[in-house]
Amino acid sequence: MANINKVVLAYSGGLDTSIILKWLQDQYQCEVVTFTADIGQGEELEPARAKAQALGVKEIYIEDLREEFVGEYVFPLFRANTVYEGEYLLGTSIARPLIAKRLVEIANRTGADAIAHGATGKGNDQVRFELGAYALKPDIKVIAPWREWDLTSREKLLAYAEQHNIPIERKRGNQSPYSMDANLLHISYEGGPLEDPWQEPEEEMWRWSVSPERAPDKHLILELEFAQGDIVAIDGTPMKPARVLSYLNKVAGANGIGRLDLVENRYVGMKSRGCYETPGGTVMLKAHRAIESLTLDREVAHLKDELMPRYASLVYNGYWWSPERKLLQELIDSSQSHVNGKVRLKLYKGNVIVTGRYSATNSLFDANIATFEEDEGAYNQKDAEGFIKLNALRLRIAAQLQSR
Structure with missing residues (x-):
């Protein structure tokens, strides 16, 4: 791709994007602007800044997008009770449209010629990033190194990193680290031992949750308050969206909730095996369906359930900014005006059990x-x-x- 003087790179500081940063500088002889979105991964941020500075990056954007992420992306997702292929709560998928939006906005601000991402040519994320970018800036140029270079395995990436003195955390002897993606909604794991669908995940892999067997022997009671389909308070304490999800992640993970081992159908045509931890989201989905059972008209509820798989596919496949997703969102959001009230839950050894639901003004239960x-x-x-x-x-x- 010719005439590239400046590129905005979606930069996590992990294996792929650290190598991509150096590769862009060498291959395109261009200036690289890094953008790291703080959407809940926490400890990864400052190492990313230090790595970018060490590689000579002058413009580094690290932005706290946690409230925007949960309030404007995660919450709308859960108003629709969105589940892909019956199990997956779309933790990776829902983060991509926000990152794509900010990449385009930073490219406009810095006068960059292109954006770049670390998604592989086998995965869904390349589609999500690029569909989002093209929807928001039709003439944007996109560099996807995985579709250009010959570093086609984790082993080659690790060798490249050693050759160029790029530090890589969580190196496990001669084995490649898991490919992980984290945000406030979930953390995902792919690669390594997980490439054998018969192989049970290692217990040491999980970060956010204890196993149900090791969860406390005493249950935990939660009371969630909803306003127009969104959680606004927990146990009587008002909370903003990011705090809601952070709190639920903590208490649900401590009770062995939210683990998923899934073989899913990628948009590009292959099956892939991934493991996910979505403790707070698992609680949110159960609670939201419970309050809707009390406040939604039967045919409205059934229509939402019929539309949900289509909505889930749109999000999974990268069509968040499409007119059809926006149209469905308007329909879903209009259904939530009466979804107000409280849900009481019991968390116990991997289970989320509804023990009560109440709405003072919108209950259709007589x-x-x-x-x-x-x-x-x-x-x-x-x-x-x-x-x-x-x-x-x-x-x-x-x-x-x-x-x-």
Whole structure:
């Protein structure tokens, strides 16, 4: 790619992007601007700054995006009860549109010619970053080193790092480290022993949670308060979105909640095996469905469930900034105006158990109608006979035809 004088690199300070930084400088003879998003990975930030400075980077952007990430990306995701392929809570997927947005904004601010990312040519993230960037800046140039260079394995990357004196943390003898991605919603693990789907994950791999077997023998009770589909308080204490998720991660992880071992279908066509820890998100999903069960109209709830797999695929495949995702989001968000109230949960050895749900203003549950005791005329049970016969009419006609 010609005429590249300045590039904004999505930079984590990890193995891939540390090597990419040096490779961009050598291959393109260009200035590199690094952008590191603080979306909950915490301890990775200052090492990333130090590495970038050591490699001669003059413009370093490290931004605290935790509130924006949870409030404007994670919370909308959970209003839809989003689960990909029945299990995955999209922790990696949902971070990419925010990073893509900031890459484009920093490119505009610094006058950069291109953006660059460390996603491989086999993965989903290349699609997510680039679809987001093109949606927001159609003429942006994108450099994806994994699609250009010959460093096609972890071993070659480690050798390159040693050759150029690039320090790599968590080096395990001659073995490659896991490929990890962390943010406030989750931490993911790929590669190494996980490339054998029959191999059980090593217990030492997990960082955010204890195993259910080692979780406390006493349960923990939580009370979550919802306003328009979002958690706004825990146990009576008002909290902003990032604090909500941080707190739930801590208490749920301590109770063995949120581990997932998954073989998923990537957008690029292959199956991949990954492990995920999403303790807070696991609690949020259970609680949100519980408050919706009390406050959402039946057909609205069912329609949301029908649309959710499509919404999940859009997020997973990188179409966060697409008109169809935005349209679905408007529909989902409008359904949440009455999703207000409280949910009580019990966390115990890997389980999230709903023990109560309450809404002072928006509950559609009427005990006078639902009761098995005397309902004082609130519901005429004789009405059910006509209801059943009308719904059975087509079945009876078909049966009569078959009998003839």
